[in-house]
Amino acid sequence: xxxxxxxxxxxxxxxxxxxxxxxxxxxxxxxxxxxxxxxxxxxxxxxxxxxxxxxxxxxxxxxxxxxxxxxxxxxxxxxxxxxxxxxxxxxxxxxxxxxxxxxxxxxxxxxxxxxxxxxxxxxxxxxxxxxxxxxxxxxxxxxxxxxxxxxxxxxxxxxxxxxxxxxxxxxxxxxxxxxxxxxxxxxxxxxxxxxxxxxxxxxxxxxxxxxxxx
Amino acid sequence: xxxxxxxxxxxxxxxxxxxxxxxxxxxxxxxxxxxxxxxxxxxxxxxxxxxxxxxxxxxxxxxxxxxxxxxxxxxxxxxxxxxxxxxxxxxxxxxxxxxxxxxxxxxxxxxxxxxxxxxxxxxxxxxxxxxxxxxxxxxxxxxxxxxxxxxxxxxxxxxxxxxxxxxxxxxxxxxxxxxxxxxxxxxx
Numbered sequence: 493x494x495x496x497x498x499x500x501x502x503x504x505x506x507x508x509x510x511x512x513x514x515x516x517x518x519x520x521x522x523x524x525x526x527x528x529x530x531x532x533x534x535x536x537x538x539x540x541x542x543x544x545x546x547x548x549x550x551x552x553x554x555x556x557x558x559x560x561x562x563x564x565x566x567x568x569x570x571x572x573x574x575x576x577x578x579x580x581x582x583x584x585x586x587x588x589x590x591x592x593x594x595x596x597x598x599x600x601x602x603x604x605x606x607x608x609x610x611x612x613x614x615x616x617x618x619x620x621x622x623x624x625x626x627x628x629x630x631x632x633x634x635x636x637x638x639x640x641x642x643x644x645x646x647x648x649x650x651x652x653x654x655x656x657x658x659x660x661x662x663x664x665x666x667x668x669x670x671x672x673x674x675x676x677x678x679x680x681x682x683x684x685x686x687x688x689x690x691x692x693x694x695x696x697x698x699x700x701x702x703x704x705x706x
Numbered sequence: 707x708x709x710x711x712x713x714x715x716x717x718x719x720x721x722x723x724x725x726x727x728x729x730x731x732x733x734x735x736x737x738x739x740x741x742x743x744x745x746x747x748x749x750x751x752x753x754x755x756x757x758x759x760x761x762x763x764x765x766x767x768x769x770x771x772x773x774x775x776x777x778x779x780x781x782x783x784x785x786x787x788x789x790x791x792x793x794x795x796x797x798x799x800x801x802x803x804x805x806x807x808x809x810x811x812x813x814x815x816x817x818x819x820x821x822x823x824x825x826x827x828x829x830x831x832x833x834x835x836x837x838x839x840x841x842x843x844x845x846x847x848x849x850x851x852x853x854x855x856x857x858x859x860x861x862x863x864x865x866x867x868x869x870x871x872x873x874x875x876x877x878x879x880x881x882x883x884x885x886x887x888x889x890x891x892x893x894x
Contacts, residue, residue, distance in 0.1 A: 498740065498758060502737060511725065514776065578776075580784040646791040
Protein backbone atom coordinates (compact mmCIF):
# COMPACT_ATOMS: atom_id res chain seq x y z
CA UNK A 493 0.00 0.00 0.00
CA UNK A 494 1.71 3.21 -1.17
CA UNK A 495 0.72 6.81 -1.85
CA UNK A 496 0.64 5.93 -5.56
CA UNK A 497 -1.90 3.18 -4.85
CA UNK A 498 -4.04 5.75 -3.02
CA UNK A 499 -3.85 8.17 -5.96
CA UNK A 500 -4.82 5.35 -8.33
CA UNK A 501 -7.74 4.55 -6.04
CA UNK A 502 -8.92 8.19 -6.19
CA UNK A 503 -8.74 8.09 -9.99
CA UNK A 504 -10.71 4.81 -10.06
CA UNK A 505 -13.37 6.15 -7.68
CA UNK A 506 -13.69 9.36 -9.70
CA UNK A 507 -13.99 7.46 -12.97
CA UNK A 508 -16.71 5.29 -11.45
CA UNK A 509 -18.65 8.12 -9.77
CA UNK A 510 -22.25 8.52 -10.86
CA UNK A 511 -24.83 11.04 -9.60
CA UNK A 512 -26.44 9.79 -6.39
CA UNK A 513 -29.83 10.46 -4.87
CA UNK A 514 -29.43 12.11 -1.46
CA UNK A 515 -31.23 10.44 1.42
CA UNK A 516 -34.18 12.35 2.84
CA UNK A 517 -33.76 13.67 6.42
CA UNK A 518 -33.92 10.79 8.94
CA UNK A 519 -36.91 12.24 10.81
CA UNK A 520 -38.93 12.35 7.59
CA UNK A 521 -37.91 8.79 6.66
CA UNK A 522 -38.98 7.60 10.11
CA UNK A 523 -42.36 9.37 9.78
CA UNK A 524 -42.94 7.75 6.37
CA UNK A 525 -42.17 4.24 7.71
CA UNK A 526 -44.17 4.72 10.91
CA UNK A 527 -47.08 6.17 8.92
CA UNK A 528 -47.18 3.18 6.56
CA UNK A 529 -46.97 0.75 9.51
CA UNK A 530 -49.71 2.70 11.32
CA UNK A 531 -52.05 2.46 8.33
CA UNK A 532 -51.42 -1.31 7.95
CA UNK A 533 -51.99 -1.99 11.67
CA UNK A 534 -55.15 0.17 11.79
CA UNK A 535 -56.57 -1.71 8.79
CA UNK A 536 -55.76 -5.08 10.37
CA UNK A 537 -57.39 -4.04 13.66
CA UNK A 538 -60.56 -2.76 11.94
CA UNK A 539 -60.86 -5.91 9.82
CA UNK A 540 -59.82 -8.70 12.18
CA UNK A 541 -60.07 -7.74 15.86
CA UNK A 542 -63.09 -7.85 18.18
CA UNK A 543 -63.60 -4.15 18.88
CA UNK A 544 -66.38 -4.66 21.47
CA UNK A 545 -64.15 -6.92 23.54
CA UNK A 546 -61.27 -4.49 23.12
CA UNK A 547 -63.36 -1.63 24.53
CA UNK A 548 -63.93 -3.70 27.67
CA UNK A 549 -60.25 -4.67 27.99
CA UNK A 550 -59.11 -1.07 27.57
CA UNK A 551 -60.98 -0.10 30.73
CA UNK A 552 -58.07 -1.68 32.59
CA UNK A 553 -55.72 1.27 33.16
CA UNK A 554 -52.72 -1.04 33.76
CA UNK A 555 -53.04 -2.44 30.24
CA UNK A 556 -53.36 1.02 28.70
CA UNK A 557 -50.19 2.21 30.49
CA UNK A 558 -48.32 -0.86 29.35
CA UNK A 559 -49.48 -0.41 25.75
CA UNK A 560 -48.52 3.27 25.76
CA UNK A 561 -45.02 2.25 26.87
CA UNK A 562 -44.79 -0.34 24.07
CA UNK A 563 -45.95 2.06 21.36
CA UNK A 564 -43.72 4.94 22.43
CA UNK A 565 -40.72 2.59 22.71
CA UNK A 566 -41.40 1.33 19.18
CA UNK A 567 -41.71 4.83 17.73
CA UNK A 568 -38.67 6.27 19.52
CA UNK A 569 -36.45 3.25 18.76
CA UNK A 570 -37.32 3.51 15.04
CA UNK A 571 -36.63 7.28 15.01
CA UNK A 572 -33.29 6.70 16.79
CA UNK A 573 -32.34 3.93 14.32
CA UNK A 574 -32.96 6.24 11.33
CA UNK A 575 -30.78 8.96 12.88
CA UNK A 576 -27.98 6.56 13.86
CA UNK A 577 -27.87 5.05 10.38
CA UNK A 578 -26.14 8.28 9.27
CA UNK A 579 -22.40 8.78 9.92
CA UNK A 580 -22.51 12.19 11.62
CA UNK A 581 -25.27 11.67 14.19
CA UNK A 582 -24.48 11.52 17.90
CA UNK A 583 -24.38 8.10 19.56
CA UNK A 584 -26.64 9.65 22.23
CA UNK A 585 -29.59 8.95 19.90
CA UNK A 586 -29.33 5.34 21.13
CA UNK A 587 -30.58 6.50 24.54
CA UNK A 588 -33.83 7.95 23.14
CA UNK A 589 -36.08 4.88 23.70
CA UNK A 590 -34.63 3.96 27.11
CA UNK A 591 -37.05 5.99 29.34
CA UNK A 592 -40.13 4.55 27.62
CA UNK A 593 -38.56 1.07 27.60
CA UNK A 594 -38.12 1.38 31.38
CA UNK A 595 -41.75 2.58 31.67
CA UNK A 596 -43.00 -0.38 29.57
CA UNK A 597 -40.96 -2.96 31.47
CA UNK A 598 -41.99 -1.47 34.82
CA UNK A 599 -45.68 -1.67 33.84
CA UNK A 600 -45.22 -5.17 32.44
CA UNK A 601 -43.26 -6.29 35.50
CA UNK A 602 -46.02 -5.04 37.77
CA UNK A 603 -48.64 -6.87 35.69
CA UNK A 604 -46.47 -10.03 35.72
CA UNK A 605 -46.29 -9.85 39.50
CA UNK A 606 -50.09 -9.42 39.80
CA UNK A 607 -50.81 -12.27 37.40
CA UNK A 608 -48.33 -14.61 39.05
CA UNK A 609 -50.43 -14.44 42.22
CA UNK A 610 -53.64 -15.33 40.37
CA UNK A 611 -52.42 -17.66 37.57
CA UNK A 612 -49.13 -19.08 38.87
CA UNK A 613 -47.30 -20.86 36.04
CA UNK A 614 -50.39 -21.38 33.81
CA UNK A 615 -49.29 -21.30 30.17
CA UNK A 616 -52.30 -19.40 28.77
CA UNK A 617 -51.63 -18.54 25.14
CA UNK A 618 -47.89 -17.96 25.42
CA UNK A 619 -47.07 -20.01 22.32
CA UNK A 620 -49.59 -18.03 20.24
CA UNK A 621 -48.10 -14.75 21.59
CA UNK A 622 -44.62 -15.88 20.63
CA UNK A 623 -45.71 -16.78 17.10
CA UNK A 624 -47.57 -13.48 16.69
CA UNK A 625 -44.70 -11.24 17.83
CA UNK A 626 -42.13 -13.11 15.71
CA UNK A 627 -44.53 -13.29 12.72
CA UNK A 628 -45.34 -9.56 12.87
CA UNK A 629 -41.69 -8.61 13.43
CA UNK A 630 -40.55 -10.28 10.19
CA UNK A 631 -42.42 -8.02 7.69
CA UNK A 632 -42.00 -4.94 9.89
CA UNK A 633 -38.29 -5.70 10.29
CA UNK A 634 -37.85 -6.45 6.59
CA UNK A 635 -39.18 -3.06 5.50
CA UNK A 636 -37.39 -1.16 8.28
CA UNK A 637 -34.04 -2.83 7.62
CA UNK A 638 -34.37 -2.21 3.88
CA UNK A 639 -34.76 1.52 4.57
CA UNK A 640 -32.05 1.64 7.24
CA UNK A 641 -29.50 -0.19 5.08
CA UNK A 642 -29.96 2.34 2.26
CA UNK A 643 -27.78 4.56 4.45
CA UNK A 644 -25.06 1.83 4.63
CA UNK A 645 -24.69 2.45 8.40
CA UNK A 646 -21.17 2.53 9.79
CA UNK A 647 -22.31 1.02 13.10
CA UNK A 648 -24.78 -1.57 11.74
CA UNK A 649 -25.06 -3.59 14.95
CA UNK A 650 -26.21 -0.57 16.98
CA UNK A 651 -28.66 0.47 14.25
CA UNK A 652 -30.04 -3.08 13.92
CA UNK A 653 -30.41 -3.44 17.69
CA UNK A 654 -32.50 -0.27 17.85
CA UNK A 655 -34.46 -1.28 14.75
CA UNK A 656 -35.09 -4.70 16.30
CA UNK A 657 -36.34 -3.05 19.49
CA UNK A 658 -38.61 -0.81 17.41
CA UNK A 659 -40.26 -3.63 15.44
CA UNK A 660 -40.56 -5.97 18.44
CA UNK A 661 -42.21 -3.20 20.51
CA UNK A 662 -44.66 -2.34 17.74
CA UNK A 663 -45.42 -6.07 17.21
CA UNK A 664 -46.05 -6.52 20.96
CA UNK A 665 -48.33 -3.44 20.91
CA UNK A 666 -50.29 -4.83 17.95
CA UNK A 667 -50.61 -8.22 19.69
CA UNK A 668 -52.81 -6.62 22.38
CA UNK A 669 -55.53 -5.99 19.78
CA UNK A 670 -55.62 -9.66 18.80
CA UNK A 671 -55.39 -11.08 22.31
CA UNK A 672 -59.05 -10.78 23.38
CA UNK A 673 -58.66 -12.53 26.73
CA UNK A 674 -56.88 -11.90 29.98
CA UNK A 675 -53.19 -12.61 29.91
CA UNK A 676 -51.33 -14.87 32.33
CA UNK A 677 -47.96 -14.36 33.98
CA UNK A 678 -46.41 -16.70 31.43
CA UNK A 679 -47.89 -14.71 28.50
CA UNK A 680 -46.28 -11.53 29.78
CA UNK A 681 -42.97 -13.25 30.50
CA UNK A 682 -43.03 -14.77 27.00
CA UNK A 683 -43.63 -11.35 25.42
CA UNK A 684 -40.65 -9.93 27.27
CA UNK A 685 -38.43 -12.82 26.18
CA UNK A 686 -39.60 -12.66 22.56
CA UNK A 687 -38.85 -8.94 22.36
CA UNK A 688 -35.34 -9.75 23.61
CA UNK A 689 -34.98 -12.54 21.05
CA UNK A 690 -36.05 -10.29 18.15
CA UNK A 691 -33.51 -7.65 19.25
CA UNK A 692 -30.79 -10.34 19.51
CA UNK A 693 -31.68 -11.76 16.09
CA UNK A 694 -31.52 -8.29 14.51
CA UNK A 695 -28.14 -7.46 16.02
CA UNK A 696 -26.80 -10.95 15.19
CA UNK A 697 -27.85 -10.55 11.56
CA UNK A 698 -26.16 -7.13 11.38
CA UNK A 699 -22.96 -8.53 12.92
CA UNK A 700 -22.86 -11.36 10.38
CA UNK A 701 -23.47 -9.02 7.47
CA UNK A 702 -20.82 -6.58 8.72
CA UNK A 703 -18.22 -9.35 9.07
CA UNK A 704 -18.87 -10.54 5.52
CA UNK A 705 -18.50 -7.17 3.84
CA UNK A 706 -15.78 -5.41 5.88
CA UNK B 707 -23.75 25.57 4.42
CA UNK B 708 -21.46 28.31 5.88
CA UNK B 709 -19.97 27.24 9.20
CA UNK B 710 -16.82 29.37 9.44
CA UNK B 711 -14.68 26.31 8.67
CA UNK B 712 -13.38 27.44 5.25
CA UNK B 713 -11.97 24.07 4.17
CA UNK B 714 -15.01 22.22 5.49
CA UNK B 715 -17.41 24.57 3.68
CA UNK B 716 -15.49 24.18 0.41
CA UNK B 717 -15.43 20.39 0.77
CA UNK B 718 -19.16 20.39 1.48
CA UNK B 719 -19.79 22.36 -1.73
CA UNK B 720 -17.57 19.92 -3.68
CA UNK B 721 -19.43 16.96 -2.23
CA UNK B 722 -22.82 18.48 -3.09
CA UNK B 723 -21.59 18.94 -6.69
CA UNK B 724 -20.20 15.38 -6.71
CA UNK B 725 -23.57 14.02 -5.57
CA UNK B 726 -25.03 15.70 -8.65
CA UNK B 727 -22.47 13.96 -10.88
CA UNK B 728 -19.61 16.51 -11.11
CA UNK B 729 -16.54 14.23 -11.37
CA UNK B 730 -14.04 17.07 -11.40
CA UNK B 731 -15.41 18.38 -8.08
CA UNK B 732 -15.31 14.83 -6.71
CA UNK B 733 -11.69 14.28 -7.66
CA UNK B 734 -10.68 17.66 -6.21
CA UNK B 735 -12.54 16.80 -3.00
CA UNK B 736 -10.92 13.38 -2.60
CA UNK B 737 -7.43 14.83 -3.18
CA UNK B 738 -8.06 17.70 -0.73
CA UNK B 739 -9.47 15.57 2.06
CA UNK B 740 -6.69 12.98 1.81
CA UNK B 741 -4.25 14.74 4.23
CA UNK B 742 -7.07 15.24 6.75
CA UNK B 743 -8.08 11.56 6.55
CA UNK B 744 -4.43 10.52 6.96
CA UNK B 745 -4.07 12.69 10.06
CA UNK B 746 -7.16 11.14 11.67
CA UNK B 747 -6.07 7.60 10.77
CA UNK B 748 -2.42 8.04 11.81
CA UNK B 749 -3.52 9.16 15.26
CA UNK B 750 -4.79 5.59 15.75
CA UNK B 751 -2.52 3.52 13.47
CA UNK B 752 1.21 3.94 13.97
CA UNK B 753 2.53 1.71 11.16
CA UNK B 754 2.59 3.80 7.92
CA UNK B 755 1.69 0.84 5.65
CA UNK B 756 -1.32 -0.07 7.75
CA UNK B 757 -2.36 3.60 8.07
CA UNK B 758 -2.32 3.93 4.28
CA UNK B 759 -4.49 0.82 3.90
CA UNK B 760 -7.00 2.26 6.40
CA UNK B 761 -6.88 5.62 4.59
CA UNK B 762 -7.87 3.82 1.38
CA UNK B 763 -10.64 2.08 3.26
CA UNK B 764 -11.94 5.47 4.45
CA UNK B 765 -11.92 6.78 0.86
CA UNK B 766 -13.88 3.72 -0.27
CA UNK B 767 -16.37 4.25 2.56
CA UNK B 768 -16.77 7.95 1.70
CA UNK B 769 -17.51 6.83 -1.87
CA UNK B 770 -20.02 4.19 -0.73
CA UNK B 771 -21.96 6.45 1.66
CA UNK B 772 -21.66 9.77 -0.20
CA UNK B 773 -25.45 9.82 -0.68
CA UNK B 774 -25.83 10.23 3.12
CA UNK B 775 -24.15 13.65 3.18
CA UNK B 776 -26.71 16.40 3.70
CA UNK B 777 -25.44 19.69 2.15
CA UNK B 778 -27.36 21.69 4.77
CA UNK B 779 -25.08 20.25 7.48
CA UNK B 780 -21.33 20.79 8.06
CA UNK B 781 -19.08 18.48 6.06
CA UNK B 782 -16.10 18.01 8.37
CA UNK B 783 -17.98 16.21 11.21
CA UNK B 784 -19.48 13.84 8.60
CA UNK B 785 -16.02 13.04 7.22
CA UNK B 786 -14.38 12.85 10.67
CA UNK B 787 -17.04 10.39 11.89
CA UNK B 788 -16.39 8.11 8.89
CA UNK B 789 -12.59 8.28 9.24
CA UNK B 790 -12.64 7.63 13.00
CA UNK B 791 -15.17 4.81 12.71
CA UNK B 792 -13.25 3.00 9.97
CA UNK B 793 -9.94 3.48 11.80
CA UNK B 794 -11.43 1.97 14.97
CA UNK B 795 -13.01 -0.89 12.96
CA UNK B 796 -9.56 -1.60 11.46
CA UNK B 797 -7.95 -1.64 14.91
CA UNK B 798 -10.52 -4.20 16.11
CA UNK B 799 -10.11 -6.27 12.96
CA UNK B 800 -6.32 -6.34 13.20
CA UNK B 801 -6.52 -7.32 16.86
CA UNK B 802 -8.87 -10.18 15.92
CA UNK B 803 -6.85 -11.42 12.94
CA UNK B 804 -3.53 -11.19 14.78
CA UNK B 805 -4.96 -13.56 17.38
CA UNK B 806 -6.78 -15.95 15.03
CA UNK B 807 -5.04 -15.95 11.63
CA UNK B 808 -1.54 -15.77 10.16
CA UNK B 809 -1.07 -13.45 7.17
CA UNK B 810 1.55 -13.27 4.51
CA UNK B 811 1.51 -9.66 3.28
CA UNK B 812 2.68 -10.73 -0.19
CA UNK B 813 0.08 -13.44 -0.66
CA UNK B 814 -2.85 -11.25 -1.71
CA UNK B 815 -1.86 -10.07 -5.13
CA UNK B 816 -1.10 -12.34 -8.08
CA UNK B 817 2.20 -14.22 -7.96
CA UNK B 818 3.59 -12.25 -5.03
CA UNK B 819 3.43 -15.38 -2.91
CA UNK B 820 6.38 -17.68 -3.50
CA UNK B 821 4.11 -20.61 -2.68
CA UNK B 822 2.14 -19.81 -5.83
CA UNK B 823 5.11 -21.16 -7.79
CA UNK B 824 4.55 -24.60 -6.35
CA UNK B 825 2.05 -25.33 -9.10
CA UNK B 826 4.59 -27.47 -11.01
CA UNK B 827 4.69 -29.90 -8.10
CA UNK B 828 0.90 -30.10 -7.77
CA UNK B 829 -0.91 -32.75 -9.78
CA UNK B 830 -3.85 -30.36 -10.32
CA UNK B 831 -5.52 -29.88 -13.67
CA UNK B 832 -7.11 -26.61 -14.74
CA UNK B 833 -10.53 -28.31 -14.56
CA UNK B 834 -9.94 -29.43 -10.98
CA UNK B 835 -8.83 -25.94 -10.00
CA UNK B 836 -11.81 -24.35 -11.75
CA UNK B 837 -14.17 -26.76 -10.01
CA UNK B 838 -12.53 -26.12 -6.63
CA UNK B 839 -12.86 -22.33 -7.12
CA UNK B 840 -16.50 -22.76 -8.14
CA UNK B 841 -17.11 -24.69 -4.90
CA UNK B 842 -15.77 -21.90 -2.70
CA UNK B 843 -18.22 -19.82 -0.63
CA UNK B 844 -19.42 -16.79 -2.64
CA UNK B 845 -17.29 -14.18 -0.81
CA UNK B 846 -14.10 -16.23 -1.16
CA UNK B 847 -14.82 -17.08 -4.80
CA UNK B 848 -15.31 -13.40 -5.65
CA UNK B 849 -12.02 -12.45 -3.97
CA UNK B 850 -10.07 -15.18 -5.81
CA UNK B 851 -11.59 -14.28 -9.16
CA UNK B 852 -10.86 -10.58 -8.79
CA UNK B 853 -7.36 -10.83 -7.29
CA UNK B 854 -5.95 -14.10 -8.64
CA UNK B 855 -7.81 -14.89 -11.85
CA UNK B 856 -8.22 -11.34 -13.16
CA UNK B 857 -5.10 -10.03 -11.40
CA UNK B 858 -6.63 -6.78 -10.13
CA UNK B 859 -4.92 -4.80 -7.36
CA UNK B 860 -6.61 -4.75 -3.96
CA UNK B 861 -7.80 -1.17 -4.52
CA UNK B 862 -9.19 -1.98 -7.99
CA UNK B 863 -10.90 -5.11 -6.67
CA UNK B 864 -12.35 -3.10 -3.81
CA UNK B 865 -13.77 -0.45 -6.14
CA UNK B 866 -15.25 -3.12 -8.40
CA UNK B 867 -16.77 -5.33 -5.70
CA UNK B 868 -17.77 -2.68 -3.15
CA UNK B 869 -16.01 -4.80 -0.47
CA UNK B 870 -13.38 -3.28 1.77
CA UNK B 871 -9.71 -4.04 1.20
CA UNK B 872 -9.59 -5.84 4.55
CA UNK B 873 -12.57 -8.06 3.63
CA UNK B 874 -10.91 -8.98 0.31
CA UNK B 875 -7.65 -9.84 2.07
CA UNK B 876 -9.40 -12.02 4.61
CA UNK B 877 -11.45 -13.78 1.94
CA UNK B 878 -8.56 -14.47 -0.43
CA UNK B 879 -6.48 -15.76 2.47
CA UNK B 880 -9.26 -18.14 3.51
CA UNK B 881 -9.85 -19.16 -0.12
CA UNK B 882 -6.20 -20.11 -0.64
CA UNK B 883 -6.27 -22.09 2.57
CA UNK B 884 -9.45 -23.92 1.46
CA UNK B 885 -8.11 -24.58 -2.06
CA UNK B 886 -4.80 -25.92 -0.79
CA UNK B 887 -6.57 -28.22 1.66
CA UNK B 888 -8.95 -29.50 -1.02
CA UNK B 889 -6.38 -29.94 -3.79
CA UNK B 890 -3.36 -31.22 -1.88
CA UNK B 891 -4.62 -32.13 1.56
CA UNK B 892 -1.90 -29.77 2.85
CA UNK B 893 -2.60 -27.25 5.64
CA UNK B 894 -1.39 -23.68 5.10
